Amino acid sequence: MINVRSSFVRPRMIDQEIMKLSLVQSQRLFTSSPARKSTKPLSRKPIGGNDDNNLRSANLEFSSGKAIILCVLVGGIGYYIFQNEKHKMDLKREQESKKGYGKPQIGGGRFTLIDHNGNPFSEQNLLGKFSLIYFGFSHCPDICPDELDLLGVWLDKLKKDNIEVQPVFITCDPARDKPEVLKEYLSDFHDGIIGVTGEYDDIKNICKQYRVYFSTPQNVRPDQDYLVDHSIFFYLMDPQGQFMEALGRNHDENSGVIRIKDQIRQYKEADNNDNKKWF
Amino acid sequence: MVWIPFFSNSSDSNKDFENNRKQRELCWESRDDFFNCLDKINVINSLDPKNEKLINQNCKDESKKFNKNCATSWINYFKQKRLIDFRNSQIDRELELKRQQEQIQD
Incomplete structure (x- = not known):
């Protein structure tokens, strides 16, 4: 009962755990066969370097979690500014269309x-x-x-x-x-x-x-x-x-x-x- | 109430007329009465001397009241306005008739 509940409340955490696990597994798959290693000369991994799974998973955590929040935040602010400016433009356009061409020369002088x-x-x-x-x-x-x-x-x-x-x-x-x-x-x-x-x-x-x-x-x-x-x-x-x-x-x-x-x-x-x- | 009598020196203006709300309403009322009477005898142009006799026979009282309650310049203005309003309504009617005929032809 408690397990079901916790998975309900924190689905994202569980997703991340699963992703982490699967990646670790796939990397293990990669690195475990030495034949593959030699066929990938352009691998980003330093030759003879250790598998640094901890670092990898930390990077992944940043790019999926925080990046999404950052993206939503920046997008949201951008959207707000865009909408705001659009509203202003619409208002301006409405005023100008009502004014017609040029301002009529009525009043405004000294008397x-x-x-x-x-x-x-x-x-x-x-x-x-x-x-x-x-x-x-x-x-x-x-x-x-x-x-x-x-x-x-x-x-x-x-x-x-x-x-x-x-x-x-x-x-x-x-x-x-x-x-x-x-x-x-x-x-x-x-x-x-x-x-x-x-x-x-x-x-x-x-x-x-x-x-x-x-x-x-x-x-x-x-x-x-x-x-x-x-x-x-x-x-x-x-x-x-x-x-x-x-x-x-x-x-x-x-x-x-x-x-x-x-x-x-x-x-x-x-x-x-x-x-x-x-x- | 202080009122500067504008027209006291002028021979052709109405000495009885005072330009305030009460007097204006009295003037408009007597104008409407007079024009209603003209409607009854089918006179549109009360400025035309030809109609003078007819008006004197049928609307003498109304005419007298109208002349008493309004400024002279207003009387002429209202009489002319009656004529213009009538012509305008005639033009409107003709246009409407024409439009209806065109619709039938279409």
């Missing part, structure tokens, strides 16, 4: 504007956090209020997942949208939306940077009743103030959040990979 409290607002205010920038004007009949409500829903949903995004509303109508007007207007929407306005030329410049269609005439009086044409996109910006993604009217309460989360996750993964490079 000097003022927020709804009259404080300066520049490209520096986009650093260190993700931002969602929307261009509109307070006197917008139906689309901007809808989109700003949608933005509020997105912000709430993102906050639930602990994702903070800085919402920015830049007016395309600087003649009427003075800071106090924006402040009043944005009080109807989600808390924390930063209203941004500025001089006519500065607004024209930032609209150009973000490829926003800008048709506001220069010499309108603030008391005139007119509409401003503008393109409708949310611009997702990364913590370096660089453009990530434009979200159009096709996104609803859910798909917009999914898109933003995807983009932010990808950005963070790419960022981690860059930091992890150790070779």
Whole structure:
């Protein structure tokens, strides 16, 4: 009973014993006949040397036992590194395929504007956090209020997942949208939306940077009743103030959040990979 | 509540309109009422002077409310948008019909 058990538990040891024995036997077979010895001039054994079975079996033990462990270890590490690198390559490829050819020249430049409290607002205010920038004007009949409500829903949903995004509303109508007007207007929407306005030329410049269609005439009086044409996109910006993604009217309460989360996750993964490079 | 009246000096703008959430919703509501009334009398283009008489006969109240509750620029915008939306839906319908006919021929 005990014997059976021990052979069960240590099969490898027993295998090795058997192998050792058989080798010893075969060597004895070889060396025991002197006629054979002379027919093998290229034998590794020194001529007239003793059979050193102990040394032989020690070598064998190393090559079968430890070598297998070493091989598995090296192979395992190699496999792990290979898989790791492959995953990184796949990620990189996925990002590049999504980016298409070249990075679109949207935003990223310098600008000097003022927020709804009259404080300066520049490209520096986009650093260190993700931002969602929307261009509109307070006197917008139906689309901007809808989109700003949608933005509020997105912000709430993102906050639930602990994702903070800085919402920015830049007016395309600087003649009427003075800071106090924006402040009043944005009080109807989600808390924390930063209203941004500025001089006519500065607004024209930032609209150009973000490829926003800008048709506001220069010499309108603030008391005139007119509409401003503008393109409708949310611009997702990364913590370096660089453009990530434009979200159009096709996104609803859910798909917009999914898109933003995807983009932010990808950005963070790419960022981690860059930091992890150790070779 | 501080509100800077933009349109007080302008002769062609609506003095009653204040740009806040409540007023916007009121404007959209009266717009929908007015357009529903136009649907009933089959008028798409309310900017066309030819339709003026018909509108005055059937949708006078709705029109009055719409004009009272919305900014003048918005009123024109919504009326034009109704026209454009109608044309777009017509084009969509034609394309759909064409597609169906092609399917039958195939």
